[in-house]
Amino acid sequence: MREYIKEHWQDFSDLLRIKTIAAQHIGIEETSTWVAQAFRNLDAKKVAVWDDQGGNPVVFAEFTGQSDKTILFYNHYDTQPAEPLDQWATDPFAVTVQDDHIFARGIGDDKGDLIFRLAWVKYHQERGDLPVNVKFYVEGEEEIGSSHVVQYTQAHQADLQADAVLWEGGAKNEAEKLAIVGGLRGIACLELTAVSANVDLHSSKASYAESAPWRLVKALNLLRDDQTNRILIPGIYDDVRPLTPAEQQQVATLDFDAAKVIAGEGLKRPLLTDTPRTDLTNQPTITINGITAGYQEEGVKTVLPRLATAKLDFRLAPDQDPQRIPDLVRAYLDQNGFTDIKVEYIVGQKGYRSDVNHPFVGLVCDTAREVYGPDSYQYILNSFGAGPAYAFGDLLQLPVLGIGIGYAGSNVHGANENVRLTDALQAVEHLELVAQKFAQQ
Amino acid sequence: MREYIKEHWQDFSDLLRIKTIAAQHIGIEETSTWVAQAFRNLDAKKVAVWDDQGGNPVVFAEFTGQSDKTILFYNHYDTQPAEPLDQWATDPFAVTVQDDHIFARGIGDDKGDLIFRLAWVKYHQERGDLPVNVKFYVEGEEEIGSSHVVQYTQAHQADLQADAVLWEGGAKNEAEKLAIVGGLRGIACLELTAVSANVDLHSSKASYAESAPWRLVKALNLLRDDQTNRILIPGIYDDVRPLTPAEQQQVATLDFDAAKVIAGEGLKRPLLTDTPRTDLTNQPTITINGITAGYQEEGVKTVLPRLATAKLDFRLAPDQDPQRIPDLVRAYLDQNGFTDIKVEYIVGQKGYRSDVNHPFVGLVCDTAREVYGPDSYQYILNSFGAGPAYAFGDLLQLPVLGIGIGYAGSNVHGANENVRLTDALQAVEHLELVAQKFAQQ
Numbered sequence: 025m026r027e028y029i030k031e032h033w034q035d036f037s038d039l040l041r042i043k044t045i046a047a048q049h050i051g052i053e054e055t056s057t058w059v060a061q062a063f064r065n066l067d068a069k070k071v072a073v074w075d076d077q078g079g080n081p082v083v084f085a086e087f088t089g090q091s092d093k094t095i096l097f098y099n100h101y102d103t104q105p106a107e108p109l110d111q112w113a114t115d116p117f118a119v120t121v122q123d124d125h126i127f128a129r130g131i132g133d134d135k136g137d138l139i140f141r142l143a144w145v146k147y148h149q150e151r152g153d154l155p156v157n158v159k160f161y162v163e164g165e166e167e168i169g170s171s172h173v174v175q176y177t178q179a180h181q182a183d184l185q186a187d188a189v190l191w192e193g194g195a196k197n198e199a200e201k202l203a204i205v206g207g208l209r210g211i212a213c214l215e216l217t218a219v220s221a222n223v224d225l226h227s228s229k230a231s232y233a234e235s236a237p238w239r240l241v242k243a244l245n246l247l248r249d250d251q252t253n254r255i256l257i258p259g260i261y262d263d264v265r266p267l268t269p270a271e272q273q274q275v276a277t278l279d280f281d282a283a284k285v286i287a288g289e290g291l292k293r294p295l296l297t298d299t300p301r302t303d304l305t306n307q308p309t310i311t312i313n314g315i316t317a318g319y320q321e322e323g324v325k326t327v328l329p330r331l332a333t334a335k336l337d338f339r340l341a342p343d344q345d346p347q348r349i350p351d352l353v354r355a356y357l358d359q360n361g362f363t364d365i366k367v368e369y370i371v372g373q374k375g376y377r378s379d380v381n382h383p384f385v386g387l388v389c390d391t392a393r394e395v396y397g398p399d400s401y402q403y404i405l406n407s408f409g410a411g412p413a414y415a416f417g418d419l420l421q422l423p424v425l426g427i428g429i430g431y432a433g434s435n436v437h438g439a440n441e442n443v444r445l446t447d448a449l450q451a452v453e454h455l456e457l458v459a460q461k462f463a464q465q
Numbered sequence: 466m467r468e469y470i471k472e473h474w475q476d477f478s479d480l481l482r483i484k485t486i487a488a489q490h491i492g493i494e495e496t497s498t499w500v501a502q503a504f505r506n507l508d509a510k511k512v513a514v515w516d517d518q519g520g521n522p523v524v525f526a527e528f529t530g531q532s533d534k535t536i537l538f539y540n541h542y543d544t545q546p547a548e549p550l551d552q553w554a555t556d557p558f559a560v561t562v563q564d565d566h567i568f569a570r571g572i573g574d575d576k577g578d579l580i581f582r583l584a585w586v587k588y589h590q591e592r593g594d595l596p597v598n599v600k601f602y603v604e605g606e607e608e609i610g611s612s613h614v615v616q617y618t619q620a621h622q623a624d625l626q627a628d629a630v631l632w633e634g635g636a637k638n639e640a641e642k643l644a645i646v647g648g649l650r651g652i653a654c655l656e657l658t659a660v661s662a663n664v665d666l667h668s669s670k671a672s673y674a675e676s677a678p679w680r681l682v683k684a685l686n687l688l689r690d691d692q693t694n695r696i697l698i699p700g701i702y703d704d705v706r707p708l709t710p711a712e713q714q715q716v717a718t719l720d721f722d723a724a725k726v727i728a729g730e731g732l733k734r735p736l737l738t739d740t741p742r743t744d745l746t747n748q749p750t751i752t753i754n755g756i757t758a759g760y761q762e763e764g765v766k767t768v769l770p771r772l773a774t775a776k777l778d779f780r781l782a783p784d785q786d787p788q789r790i791p792d793l794v795r796a797y798l799d800q801n802g803f804t805d806i807k808v809e810y811i812v813g814q815k816g817y818r819s820d821v822n823h824p825f826v827g828l829v830c831d832t833a834r835e836v837y838g839p840d841s842y843q844y845i846l847n848s849f850g851a852g853p854a855y856a857f858g859d860l861l862q863l864p865v866l867g868i869g870i871g872y873a874g875s876n877v878h879g880a881n882e883n884v885r886l887t888d889a890l891q892a893v894e895h896l897e898l899v900a901q902k903f904a905q906q
């Protein structure tokens with residue numbers, strides 16, 4: 025099979041040659057049509073392009089296998105923009121193979137994962153021996169927040185029934201260990217706005233007039249204790265489910281080399297925590313993504329600004345409801361006399377964490393050990409970033425596991441995005457073993 | 466004389482037709498040459514264009530009068546830019562007379578004051594009866610901070626000896642009372658910078674990495690108590706000289722209608738003080754002129770910003786040394802663990818307050834009463850803004866009093882800058898009476 029995949033992944037590489045930029049509304053129809061046609065060419069039992077819930081269409085496909093087990097793949101056909109183009113050594117919308125590397129926008133996130141999964145299906149369809157039933161949910165707005173995923177998964181839950189979900193992808197980390205990702209943190213993005221007057225005033229009036237930047241600074245200051253990195257908003261930790269002993273064991277195995285992190289990122293301050301593995305996995309954070317107020321050019325303008333805004337994101341533990349965050353912030357600010365600060369919810373996603381005791385988790389880890397070697401993978405309870413896994417996990421009550429073809433140098437979202445063919449072939453080998461063992465259960 | 470001035474101010478109106486924008490290095494040489502020539506045309510005893518201390522040249526002139534008293538005028542020939550031009554109803558570099566109004570960039574600040582003072586000198590030179598000796602110090606970088614004024618006044622202090630200083634201008638306030646300004650507040654402009662890492666990081670790393678905006682917010686929060694509007698930096702009030710009983714009396718007469726101020730400026734918060742007159746005159750303030758950090762565009766970017774900066778200005782009581790402010794901030798931040806916050810001094814000016822008991826103050830006020838009417842002026846210990854008056858007042862140990870031709874609608878620095886001819890003629894009448902009475906003392 026390895027030789028077959030090595031030869032035939034290029035049967036699907038045209039997907040990389042289509043420019044599909046969700047943020048710029050580029051190539052959505054062309055790409056979704058291409059994906060649906062690829063499924064039809066593989067003799068799928070069912071192919072559907074769903075657009076009944078708005079947003080970019082979702083391509084669904086279903087293949088019949090030799091067992092009654094069903095694996096649902098989540099992938100997405102949209103990518104990040106390729107700009108700035110001058111940082112690319114190759115054409116991002118060509119497919120450039122150099123030694124073991126394949127360069128193209130989307131090869132790491134997420135067209136590449138889809139391509140190698142399609143090649144794997146093709147291999148089995150030609151032989152009529154797909155080990156399990158396979159379903160694909162391929163969406164087109166992951167890079168802009170998957171804002172319709174809950175509607176689509178709920179509206180089409182009959183089609184989406186499965187026994188396990190394999191998430192869009194995964195990667196080897198810097199220590200060349202495969203990360204098997206069992207979930208995602210949640211996120212809530214808020215904007216806080218202070219308005220102090222109808223116009224910017226001459227700053228001499230600071231003798232009697234409050235200004236927006238001071239209101240904002242004083243409000244922000246209330247939200248977090250910088251000594252402990254604790255969020256000070258009452259109620260925010262209520263839904264943080266403590267890690268079980270089994271989960272704690274998993275967390276303890278995470279690679280985290282503090283000295284390397286500090287040097288690599290050039291951190292100017294000590295780490296905020298002695299327990300980074302646990303905190304990355306299970307503690308909410310509050311980040312000021314940006315502040316804008318008043319005069320920001322060269323030199324001096326002695327103005328008392330009327331307007332100040334801050335963009336915040338809260339990374340959430342998997343059980344926290346992002347929509348509750350603005351209410352908690354609102355109540356806390358009100359309670360402290362900051363009723364004048366406007367709090368807006370911009371966007372958010374709930375987190376998700378697969379049950380670490382579910383047999384499918386064990387199966388994926390055991391097969392990874394076989395394919396990658398005993399010390400060559402790590403199970404991550406939930407990735408530190410966000411994503412729409414909850415829309416599948418909560419709905420289907422299943423583990424959602426990310427395994428894929430990337431590596432630490434894949435430059436996902438950046439220039440010169442690439443994967444290594446060896447990793448991709450290994451990922452297909454792993455997928456094959458997962459499917460075979462799952463069929464036998 | 467009134468009729469003469471009404472006719473002859475236009476002899477000098479070409480000054481308004483020259484574009485002189487210090488911030489853009491436009492018209493400096495042409496204008497300083499024009500001003501020097503105007504003095505020569507008036508048969509000045511001495512005219513000099515000083516450029517020995519760098520910066521834009523200072524035009525100095527000296528006229529001999531009939532008494533041994535000398536009045537030194539401070540004026541400036543540079544103006545603010547006229548942009549945005551589409552907000553002007555007239556050509557800012559033409560001289561447009563409409564009914565009682567004269568429109569032109571600089572007519573209110575400060576070419577207009579200079580023009581009417583020149584017309585007054587011309588009137589007397591033609592008759593050979595200038596009541597006092599007159600000196601002019603006309604600089605060309607007032608609108609960009611007068612950064613060479615201390616050097617020039619010190620280097621040329623022999624030429625600048627006088628018995629009183631009349632400052633660049635003044636205006637009637639909204640109640641149509643002439644403001645006689647006896648000084649200026651000081652100012653210190655600082656920039657605070659926080660750097661937390663070598664690169665912007667993914668915000669999931671907020672679990673262990675401190676970020677620049679949080680450092681900055683926490684540092685700024687330390688600097689001011691928003692309940693009392695007090696600056697919390699130790700030592701900052703040390704050099705605030707309490708008002709004398711005579712000064713307190715003056716302050717109590719200041720026009721300040723809280724309800725009008727709140728409505729006019731659309732203030733969203735209550736006034737910060739019950740004593741706005743005193744605080745505007747004699748209390749330092751700390752203002753955040755601007756904050757910039759991280760992502761400030763539409764939507765969301767979940768970034769942990771490495772860099773955050775704030776521009777601050779401190780309005781200072783007249784005796785405070787602006788250069789001491791960054792040292793006080795530095796010490797206070799260090800003491801509170803914020804050694805990583807960079808503190809830069811950008812620019813500053815010391816304040817100045819004329820001795821309210823000096824006989825020249827009484828003379829200017831008494832003559833104002835005669836010209837404007839008993840309730841039609843108010844003496845302001847120091848204006849709430851800043852300016853280089855200290856360079857003259859401290860050096861010559863003299864009162865520095867601002868009287869001039871503007872009014873509340875002059876739109877100084879803005880579009881449609883204008884004065885009313887009636888006010889200008891009244892100002893010359895006042896100047897004449899000041900000079901006559903001063904000659905007799």
